[in-house]
Amino acid sequence: MTNMKKPSFNDTMLILVFAAAILAMPLWLDPFGGNYPDLLQKFAIYGIFAIGFNILFGLTGYLSFGHAAFLGVGSYAAVWSFKLLTMNAIPAVIFGVLFAGLLAAIIGFLSLRRTGIYFSILTLAFAQMSYNLAYSVLTPITNGETGLQLARSDPRILDKLFSDGPASAGLPSTELFGETMSGYPGFYFCAVLLIIGFYISLRIFRSPFGLMLKGIKSNQNRMKYTGLNTRPYMLTAFIISGMYAGLAGSLLAVTDPLAGAERMQWTASGEVVLMTILGGAGTLVGPMLGAGLIKYFENIFSSFDDSVLQQAFSFLPDSVLEIVVPVVGLFVGSGWHLTLGLLFMIIVIFLPGGLVEGFRRIFNYFTSGGGKAETQSVEAHNQAGE
Amino acid sequence: MSDFKKSGMSRRGLLKAGAVGGLVAATPSFFIKDAWAEEFRNNPTNSGEVKLGFNVPQSGPYADEGADELRAYMLAVKHLNGEGDGGMLNTMKPSMLTGKGVLGKKVTYATGDTQTKSDAARASAKRMIEKDGVLMVTGGSSSGVAVAVQSLCQEQGIIFMAGLTHSNDTTGKDKRRYGFRHFFNAYMSGAALAPVLNKEYGSDRRAYHLTADYTWGWTQEESIKNSTEALGWETVNTVKTPVGAGDFSQYITPVLNSGADVLILNHYGKDMINSLSQAVQFGLRDKQVNGKNFEIVVPLFSRLMAQGAGDAIKGILGTTNWNWSLQDDGSKAFVQSFGAEYGAPPSMAAHTCYVQTLLYANACEMAGTFYPPEVIKQLEGFNFDGMGNGPTLYRAEDHQCFKDVLVVRGNENPSSQFDLLKVVDITPRAQVEYDWTIFGGELGPYEVKM
Structure with missing residues (x-):
């Protein structure tokens, strides 16, 4: 833990590089066809989700299969805030985080009595319960499968207080003090929150609290024998992680004011596990990378159809083209899950540490045999990616 | 992330790049705000082609319908561009479609998978609107999805031509100015x-x-x-x-x-x-x-x-809503060109999607512009025939089509693998019409601020 000695410089550098990379996403994603607001927003939002999940899974090793429940609760709370109070994004985000934190406290209190697979199954069960509640039992609150949407006739008490003018003709849009939260402004709002979230996560990783969590991961029994009660630490980590998910859920609603029950489905919980493992569990930036990769696949790969392929492979002679396009076509379009599955297998088999480990290996390959300064920078890199 | 450090870029340089990047990225939205009156989202005036967005379920419980819808859309694009035998372009009345694209522009398309989920459908519709620059979104095989995408399209100022959606809400309490439904309802x-x-x-x-x-x-x-x-x-x-x-x-x-x-x-x-x-x-x-x-x-x-x-x-x-065994000219023309293309008769989902695409293209021709409010006004109250359902009206008050409804029975002795439904009764349009006020809801504005 050399970083304990001089944490400031490397971490400041890391957060600055991270912030710059996030804010400049519209630039460097352009060549990959990823530069449009909806996808950028998704990158930032699911980045927050994965970073939060990683605080629980990466630090303590407790694998929660129910994080989508918090995402969904955050969305519902945010949409209700839009419906009842105001179209401003701030209260929506606050309520989303609060309600998710509350639910996390309840689920965490009950689930954390068990460890390992039992914990995973308990969280999965709770999430499935929440999903079914949202889907059919609580339809007055959630509007079931159709999803909770805004209506012109919603009360919006705070907005009515401050404006006496006649309501506009259409549905109001979510805003932050006058700036609409769809499109690029919405992305920058999410990006700023992502950077703040990343910073908090960094501080947690470096704090004594974070060390305690790592201790729980490596040997919980030993921690207990030293007289420590690990439960409060676990519960805190679980709640923080749930609040991150709630933040992500509320941001989904801020950028697109609709909340559907499918956000709480177990597949959504599984997705964040995939993201974290794909990127590298327990590393700072890994989950974020995994989230980006999965969302990129879901949105870009799934949109490739045969005509796009024809263009991409148009340099090939026609006879080859006729074979190549249908074969590649299996892996794009509606077959994007197949590609993702293959990629996931390759990464888990050859790079158990996820993408971050891959980058590290490449980095080490190029710098091996270098001078002293290089070794230092490798070390710095390892810390950064840790 | 930290690989950046090796590149020799200074911290200041990176920050600058980030700030400049942000500015550049945000620029288009500043320009759109102050643009002139007829500027609208994804205006194709300066491009040689016009792009339509086909948002259909390619996975999930309605995937079969989605696949057939997509076939119909691709056929419609072909016919609009003057390829193939023209299908219903020859039978539609009144029609200003020429088979030379729409308003002289070649029709192209982008596709998306709704997964029969509101969230995924909105994400793929947004992708098509924001990235692919589509002028109109159409499709869907679930009313939940249709309602969700329709309200998104209203916010974005993009016309939504609903595919297969049968809920009363689509043109009832959740109707929108930018949403149109040809399909019948519950x-x-x-x-x-x-x-x-x-x-x-x-x-x-x-x-x-x-x-x-x-x-x-x-x-x-x-x-x-x-x-x-x-x-x-x-x-x-x-x-x-x-x-x-x-x-x-x-x-x-x-x-x-x-x-x-x-x-x-x-x-x-x-x-x-x-x-x-x-x-x-x-x-x-x-x-x-x-x-x-x-x-x-x-x-x-x-x-x-x-x-x-x-x-x-x-x-x-x-x-x-429609069955391929109908014997009017429009249905026959459509079944024939669909069959020639794909080797199977079209489903009713395919039919409604095909018709919706043609109706939109025709409305653009009639309006003489792609400017959505003008196109909407052409569709509202539009009377047409020769599309397989007899004389049909696009009611202006709720954007619902009114036409004859088929009552069918599962065929006891099918003569082929497609001859599965037998028409028992054709219920005349007058019998299924209703007062549009019974479902509530309101359409909203023509002009959408961006």
Whole structure:
């Protein structure tokens, strides 16, 4: 833990590089066809989700299969805030985080009595319960499968207080003090929150609290024998992680004011596990990378159809083209899950540490045999990616 | 991330790049705000082509319908660009379509997968609008999705031509100025089905509903309940089932002991295939209850579902928007070119999607511009014929099409693998019309600020 000695410089550098990379996403994603607001927003939002999940899974090793429940609760709370109070994004985000934190406290209190697979199954069960509640039992609150949407006739008490003018003709849009939260402004709002979230996560990783969590991961029994009660630490980590998910859920609603029950489905919980493992569990930036990769696949790969392929492979002679396009076509379009599955297998088999480990290996390959300064920078890199 | 450090870029340089990047990225939205009046989202004026967005379920319980919808869209694009035999371009009246694209621009398209989920559908619609620059979004095979995408399109100022969506809400309480529906709705199904049910099964029946638990199921259950109760039927119970449940046995067993003698399945797609097959397997149709034969009714029927359900559909009554066996010129032309292209007759989902694409293109021609408010005004109150359903009106007040409704029965002796539905009755348009105010809701503005 050399970083304990001089944490400031490397971490400041890391957060600055991270912030710059996030804010400049519209630039460097352009060549990959990823530069449009909806996808950028998704990158930032699911980045927050994965970073939060990683605080629980990466630090303590407790694998929660129910994080989508918090995402969904955050969305519902945010949409209700839009419906009842105001179209401003701030209260929506606050309520989303609060309600998710509350639910996390309840689920965490009950689930954390068990460890390992039992914990995973308990969280999965709770999430499935929440999903079914949202889907059919609580339809007055959630509007079931159709999803909770805004209506012109919603009360919006705070907005009515401050404006006496006649309501506009259409549905109001979510805003932050006058700036609409769809499109690029919405992305920058999410990006700023992502950077703040990343910073908090960094501080947690470096704090004594974070060390305690790592201790729980490596040997919980030993921690207990030293007289420590690990439960409060676990519960805190679980709640923080749930609040991150709630933040992500509320941001989904801020950028697109609709909340559907499918956000709480177990597949959504599984997705964040995939993201974290794909990127590298327990590393700072890994989950974020995994989230980006999965969302990129879901949105870009799934949109490739045969005509796009024809263009991409148009340099090939026609006879080859006729074979190549249908074969590649299996892996794009509606077959994007197949590609993702293959990629996931390759990464888990050859790079158990996820993408971050891959980058590290490449980095080490190029710098091996270098001078002293290089070794230092490798070390710095390892810390950064840790 | 930290690989950046090696590149020799200074911190300041990176920050600068970030700031500049942000500015550059945000620039387009500043310009759009101050643009001139007729500037609108994805204006194709400076481009040689116009792009349409086809947002259909390629996975999930309605995937079969989605696949057929996509075939129809690609056929429509071909016909609009003057390739193939022209299909309904030759039979549509009145029509300004020339087969030379739309307003002289070649028609291209982008596709997306709704996964039959509101979230995913909105994400793919957004991708098509923001990235691919589509001028119109169409598709969908679920009313939940249609309602969600329709309200998104209203916010974005993009016209939405709904595909297969049967809920009353789509053009009822959730109607939007930018959304249009050619397909019929649950109310019309009820109104068309009731007289036939009366004739076939009498006026003294006890009905049990199994209903898909979302907007379409709810409104269809309500409409069918209202129209059967008006006949004198009694509703024993209504049970909601989750979409995509797969196994319906736990919902079907209670029907046996409920004292009901008619089971009404408000299901669609693979759900309907599963629930109907299971109901038949459980021997419901061989039962005698209250001294009458037990009957099953599927209010919304499609040939694709009939194909999936196999023998189970024989003799089952339902309604449909269109069937390929119709003998008018429009239907024949469409069936012929669809068959020549894909080797199978089109489903009603394919039909409505094809027609919607042509109607949109024609409205652009009539308006002489792609500017959405003008196109909308052309579609509102538009009277047309030769599209397979007889004379049809796009009602201005709720953007719902009014046309004849088909009551069909699962064919007992099909002459081919596609000859699965037999038209029992063509309910005239006048009988299924209703007052648009009964469902509430409002369309919203023509102009959308961006």
